[in-house]
Amino acid sequence: MELEKALATFDSISIASLLDRAALMDRSDRKFVFDKATLVDVLGDCGPQYNILEMNVQRLFDYETEYFDTADRLFYLQHHRGKANRYKVRRRLYGSTGEEFIEVKHKTNKGNTQKLRVAGNGLSMANPLLHAHIGESLTAQLQPSLLVRYKRITLLHKEKNEKVTLDFDITWGKPEEEQHSTPTVNFQNVVIAEVKSINLHFNTFQSIAKKRGIREGSLSKYCLGCLAVYPEIKQNRFKQTYKHILSIEHAS
Numbered sequence: 001m002e003l004e005k006a007l008a009t010f011d012s013i014s015i016a017s018l019l020d021r022a023a024l025m026d027r028s029d030r031k032f033v034f035d036k037a038t039l040v041d042v043l044g045d046c047g048p049q050y051n052i053l054e055m056n057v058q059r060l061f062d063y064e065t066e067y068f069d070t071a072d073r074l075f076y077l078q079h080h081r082g083k084a085n086r087y088k089v090r091r092r093l094y095g096s097t098g099e100e101f102i103e104v105k106h107k108t109n110k111g112n113t114q115k116l117r118v119a120g121n122g123l124s125m126a127n128p129l130l131h132a133h134i135g136e137s138l139t140a141q142l143q144p145s146l147l148v149r150y151k152r153i154t155l156l157h158k159e160k161n162e163k164v165t166l167d168f169d170i171t172w173g174k175p176e177e178e179q180h181s182t183p184t185v186n187f188q189n190v191v192i193a194e195v196k197s198i199n200l201h202f203n204t205f206q207s208i209a210k211k212r213g214i215r216e217g218s219l220s221k222y223c224l225g226c227l228a229v230y231p232e233i234k235q236n237r238f239k240q241t242y243k244h245i246l247s248i249e250h251a252s
Helices: 002-008 015-022 036-046 074-080 123-133 136-141 176-181 204-211 221-229 236-249
Strands: 011-013 026-035 050-053 061-069 086-094 100-107 113-119 143-157 162-173 185-187 190-197
Touching (some): 015 143, 026 036, 026 204, 036 204, 061 074, 061 221, 074 086, 074 221, 074 236, 100 123, 113 123, 143 221, 162 204, 162 221, 190 204, 190 236, 221 236
Parallel strands (some): 011 050
Antiparallel strands (some): 026 113, 026 190, 050 143, 061 143, 086 100, 100 113, 143 162, 162 185, 162 190
16 A cells, blocks of 8 residues: 555654654644645655654554534634634544543634643543633533544654644544434545644745645634534635635545
8 A cells, every 4th residue: 555655664753752852732833735645745755854653563543533612612613703812622532542631722822822631531530621721611611512533644853843743534523422313524535734843934844735736724623624514604714715625625
């Protein structure tokens, strides 16, 4: 398989080394979306300059993320309005290790992303963290909103603290208790790349993307999933980007 061969060409890095060099819990990030048919070529461009995360002899990992929001989708609408100081709350299952965390992502007024987390798979386990950042009243309103599953490749630049994640084979659905009556939405041809670094002014992946004609700009997986699963949701601000992503998905 071409993808497996491409992954095998990278020098590997352990999770301990990755976290030591680039935990990046307070970072800037940029997103790129491109056709999965281009993935092997992009990986070929990255190979000389990046290491690949390897755990248990695996270099491709399954992820599951469950997002929480209020009944009226406050977090989604804040993003839609372009609110600078906003949050996301999610449960993340790392398929490589079986670890689960409740995570709070905070997009600051300066454009940085801060990620805080506690081990566990229930919101109640993270109450102190949630209360400190979004308040008790809002925490009490949270409910499962969206379930996302995908595969991920993680790269780390050999010299810079620049991490790149490549997510694909993405499946969105309503929370598990609602899925029996609602089909999932699958994006099989789209890759979402995210570059994460303390300083993105001189990131390497951007030059690779430019070489391949891949343009910067994407929705978060939560907002993109909401558009796919809840087509009636407000989407004016995201319409152009969503149309571009759909054109990639349906081009093949």
